[in-house]
Amino acid sequence: MSKEQKGKRNQKETREDMVGLIHNLERDEDLKFNRRSFLKSAVGATVTLGVATLPFSVLALQDKEKDDNRKEIAKLADIPKDSAINFQYPTESEPAILVHTKDGELKAYNNKCTHLQCPVFYEKEESVLLCPCHRGFFSVDNGHPLAGPPQRELPLIDIQVENGVVYAVGRQIRHG
Known part of the structure; x- marks a missing residue:
């Protein structure tokens, strides 16, 4: 430097x-x-x-789901014990079935067999849900398959009864 x-x-x-x-x-x-x-x-x-x-x-x-998914099915007095009615839930293109059992319980399921989507009917004599296409049987109590080719249970529809009116309020798609 x-x-x-x-x-x-x-x-x-x-x-x-x-x-x-x-x-x-x-x-x-x-x-x-x-x-x-x-x-x-x-x-x-x-x-x-x-x-x-x-x-x-x-x-x-915000919890608006309750009001959006709520749909009136029928009056409880119009559904005699040991009978079933068909309705549409959650959309107009999806069939469902409401069963008023012998014991007075209300059970609702999607009305499509989980095997090949055939309609399911309530069989009074045996108190089961029957798929006539391939003779599939489902339990009315929980929707699980009892016999035939179906391997999965029917999707359960949650219902509420208020002031004598039956409402569908939600759907549970269960696996297991």
């Missing part, structure tokens, strides 16, 4: 030296496109999107 360079090392910096140090800070493109600005923009966009979707999240979390 020369004497001149050593001498400058201990000298007080001049304005010209400082201009060289801050030259990059005065450039507009560096101020617009630096890492800090990018991160601020990314966090701001994330917070804005989160706040914008908050009302939709609150609506989705």
Whole structure:
């Protein structure tokens, strides 16, 4: 190192030296496109999107499922014991069956055999659900297959009785 360079090392910096140090800070493109600005923009966009979707999240979390899936089936007085009626649930294209057993219990299932989707009928004499296509039998109590080719149980439809009216309120697709 020369004497001149050593001498400058201990000298007080001049304005010209400082201009060289801050030259990059005065450039507009560096101020617009630096890492800090990018991160601020990314966090701001994330917070804005989160706040914008908050009302939709609150609506989705509200418990409206009970009213949406609830459908009137029939009046309890119109369904004698040891009989069954057909209805559509949860949509108009999906058949279902409601059985009023000998013991006075109400059981509802999808009205399609789990083997080949044939309709299922209530057999009073044996108190079972019968699929006539391939002689499949299901238990009225729980929808499990008793005999024939079906291997899976019928999907159960949850029902409620209020003020003498039977309502379908949900469906359970069970496996096992």
